[in-house]
Amino acid sequence: MFDQQLANGIFLGAVYALFAVGYTLIFGVLDILNLAHSAIFMASSFVALALVRHGMPFWAAFLVATAFGGALSVVLDRVAFAPLRARGVGGGALGPLISSIAFGIIVVSVVRGIFGPDEVGYPTGAVLSANLHLGHATFTAIDLSVLVISLVMMILLSMLLKVTPLGRAIRAVAENTKAASLLGIDVERTIGLTFLIAGALGAAAGILIGAQFNAVGILMGQRIELKGLAVIILGGMGSIPGAVLGGFLLGLLEVFSVAYLSSSYRDAIAFAVMFLILIVRPAGLLGKRAARTA
Amino acid sequence: MRNMTRVLIAAAALGGTLAAATGAGLAASHPDLKWTAIFDATGPAGAYGTSQKNATELAQADIDAGKIDAGGQKISIDVQDSATSPAQVINIMQSAFGSGTSLIIGPTLSSEAFKSDPLAVKANISVLGVSNTASGIPAMGPCVFRNSLSEAQIVPDVIEAAKKAWHVKTAAIIYGDDDQFTKADYTIFNAELPKAGVKVVDVETFHKGDVDFKAQLTKIKEAKPDVVVYGALYAEGAKLLAQARQVGLNAHEIGGNGFNSPQIIALAGKAAQGVIVGAAWYSGAETNGNAAFVKNYTAKYAKSPDQFAAQAYAGAQIAAAAVKKSHPSDAAGMCSALKELGSVQTVIGPFKFASTRDADAHGFIVQIKNGTFAKFGD
Numbered sequence: 223m224f225d226q227q228l229a230n231g232i233f234l235g236a237v238y239a240l241f242a243v244g245y246t247l248i249f250g251v252l253d254i255l256n257l258a259h260s261a262i263f264m265a266s267s268f269v270a271l272a273l274v275r276h277g278m279p280f281w282a283a284f285l286v287a288t289a290f291g292g293a294l295s296v297v298l299d300r301v302a303f304a305p306l307r308a309r310g311v312g313g314g315a316l317g318p319l320i321s322s323i324a325f326g327i328i329v330v331s332v333v334r335g336i337f338g339p340d341e342v343g344y345p346t347g348a349v350l351s352a353n354l355h356l357g358h359a360t361f362t363a364i365d366l367s368v369l370v371i372s373l374v375m376m377i378l379l380s381m382l383l384k385v386t387p388l389g390r391a392i393r394a395v396a397e398n399t400k401a402a403s404l405l406g407i408d409v410e411r412t413i414g415l416t417f418l419i420a421g422a423l424g425a426a427a428g429i430l431i432g433a434q435f436n437a438v439g440i441l442m443g444q445r446i447e448l449k450g451l452a453v454i455i456l457g458g459m460g461s462i463p464g465a466v467l468g469g470f471l472l473g474l475l476e477v478f479s480v481a482y483l484s485s486s487y488r489d490a491i492a493f494a495v496m497f498l499i500l501i502v503r504p505a506g507l508l509g510k511r512a513a514r515t516a
Numbered sequence: 517m518r519n520m521t522r523v524l525i526a527a528a529a530l531g532g533t534l535a536a537a538t539g540a541g542l543a544a545s546h547p548d549l550k551w552t553a554i555f556d557a558t559g560p561a562g563a564y565g566t567s568q569k570n571a572t573e574l575a576q577a578d579i580d581a582g583k584i585d586a587g588g589q590k591i592s593i594d595v596q597d598s599a600t601s602p603a604q605v606i607n608i609m610q611s612a613f614g615s616g617t618s619l620i621i622g623p624t625l626s627s628e629a630f631k632s633d634p635l636a637v638k639a640n641i642s643v644l645g646v647s648n649t650a651s652g653i654p655a656m657g658p659c660v661f662r663n664s665l666s667e668a669q670i671v672p673d674v675i676e677a678a679k680k681a682w683h684v685k686t687a688a689i690i691y692g693d694d695d696q697f698t699k700a701d702y703t704i705f706n707a708e709l710p711k712a713g714v715k716v717v718d719v720e721t722f723h724k725g726d727v728d729f730k731a732q733l734t735k736i737k738e739a740k741p742d743v744v745v746y747g748a749l750y751a752e753g754a755k756l757l758a759q760a761r762q763v764g765l766n767a768h769e770i771g772g773n774g775f776n777s778p779q780i781i782a783l784a785g786k787a788a789q790g791v792i793v794g795a796a797w798y799s800g801a802e803t804n805g806n807a808a809f810v811k812n813y814t815a816k817y818a819k820s821p822d823q824f825a826a827q828a829y830a831g832a833q834i835a836a837a838a839v840k841k842s843h844p845s846d847a848a849g850m851c852s853a854l855k856e857l858g859s860v861q862t863v864i865g866p867f868k869f870a871s872t873r874d875a876d877a878h879g880f881i882v883q884i885k886n887g888t889f890a891k892f893g894d
Contacts, residue, residue, distance in 0.1 A: 223735070226734045226763065227734055230730040230731050230734060233730075234728045234730075234731075334558065338562075339557070339563060340562070340563045341750075341751045341754075341779070341783060342782075342783070343754070343785070346785050353762060360762060360763060360764060361762070362762060435755055436754075436755075436783065437727065437754065437755060437783060444725075445725040480720070480731035481731055481734070485731070485732050485735075486721045
């Protein structure tokens with residue numbers, strides 16, 4: 223049983239990690255709590271499903287819907303965040319938080335209007351669902367895809383932030399928008415691009431998770447949102463590898479709580495352990511303690 | 517004197533004619549009887565509530581067209597969406613009381629009924645539950661009725677059928693522990709299985725909205741039960757079935773009440789094959805008017821009706837039959853009419869209320885076979 227439960231934990235962790243990677247780019251790096259991220263995650267999953275149902279191969283639909291998620295995220299920034307930024311309302315204020323909730327509700331309502339309230343699945347055979355075996359553990363090809371893609375995204379995103387001019391610009395904007403602007407960085411463009419990337423990552427996560435569990439529904443974003451937030455904080459704000467590590471840790475904690483303790487107390491046990499970790503490391507597993515003082 | 521008698525007879529005859537004419541006039545000008553249907557057309561229970569809403573709208577059209585016989589009485593059913601929110605159920609109910617409704621049909625979930633039905637009891641308005649399955653619903657008040665079979669009425673038959681066909685000796689139960697509907701599955705199966713001589717070897721739980729159940733299913737596989745009982749709504753249920761196959765769980769399977777939806781087959785596909793479910797209705801049931809109901813519903817909404825649709829439609833048939841029999845004009849009359857109904861033919865089969873205002877009817881045991889619900893054992 224241990225082999226299977228370890229695999230269960232790793233693959234569940236990959237789901238959390240995949241969601242958290244896109245989430246942390248806006249929340250962890252830009253310090254904007256974007257509660258519409260889960261709506262983009264969900265809407266893109268529906269777009270991919272609709273394309274597959276119209277005969278498009280899954281991976282082609284994946285690319286189109288990912289681009290859609292990125293574009294929708296840019297619209298989100300322009301509609302919900304940019305006007306408030308222009309009036310000097312910062313990311314930490316409540317205004318942007320509320321406007322992101324409003325945008326999320328609008329997206330959810332539109333998707334419900336178009337696709338209905340039912341949870342729906344992919345047509346048989348549209349997604350890689352073959353069973354794979356490793357030792358005593360069984361998992362599916364799409365489970366493995368989610369694991370590999372979450373790790374690849376983590377590496378690419380970390381590199382983007384560290385070594386590319388855009389990554390440097392994003393970090394500069396995150397640090398201080400005025401200083402970044404004085405240094406010649408186009409702040410609005412940088413934030414827009416960050417939203418584009420985060421939206422595409424959220425979309426990719428939504429599509430893959432929808433395919434993995436063969437269930438695309440209106441509530442799929444809301445269900446994972448809170449855990450995604452916990453994972454980012456556990457991993458360390460602003461740390462992409464931290465978000466992935468946090469995701470795997472939460473997945474393993476949940477699975478082993480069920481396997482060796484009680485499924486009724488799964489979340490209580492997992493979150494109690496996270497609570498203890500944060501007492502010992504308040505900045506999260508890989509987060510750097512804020513050293514600056516006024 | 518004789519003339520006087522003639523005059524009196526003539527007057528009496530005229531009076532009788534006038535009275536009859538006035539009576540007929542009253543009947544003809546009887547105001548519409550207003551009913552309010554409260555269903556969760558959106559929110560987590562949206563699929564069930566949408567079926568109920570659709571079926572009730574179909575029933576309204578059939579009442580208007582005389583296909584459901586309400587004895588010529590005009591009835592208007594105001595169908596409202598309670599969005600899977602008990603607070604919204606209460607709001608809708610309270611505004612319905614003020615607008616002269618004589619019957620509340622719904623709400624969708626037992627958990628909502630327990631919060632809202634006492635308000636209707638206080639306002640002396642009858643309630644007809646068409647999907648509440650938890651114990652104690654009609655006990656809330658003298659005018660609270662239901663046509664949905666409670667779990668307690670169906671589960672013992674399901675266990676007996678499973679024992680007979682599969683010779684099961686051990687069982688595991690997995691259920692959603694944060695929903696009254698799915699928790700009721702656990703409570704009843706956990707009580708009834710040992711009574712039938714089946715040992716419960718493992719009990720696992722999950723929460724509404726979970727997507728990954730492999731940890732629980734792996735644990736159940738280790739306990740090697742002959743049968744697994746799922747207390748889940750269709751969204752989680754479909755994933756449970758698919759993931760049970762993935763972890764190699766090969767036990768027989770029984771679905772709770774939440775599995776009574778074509779959605780479970782649509783979402784789980786082949787993984788749903790072989791599961792048995794106790795149901796108040798299934799699409800192939802050879803009950804009065806069922807074939808036409810399935811045909812008309814499918815034509816109107818481009819999808820098959822489920823048990824929730826059938827029970828909602830039957831609810832309208834039952835209430836209309838009560839109107840035809842007793843001609844109620846207000847809420848108190850509606851309550852008496854339902855109490856005095858007797859037996860009536862509906863799409864869910866011959867129906868009558870027990871003295872407890874619960875359904876006095878039998879369910880069906882159905883099995884998912886080749887993508888459809890079929891009678892178990894056929």
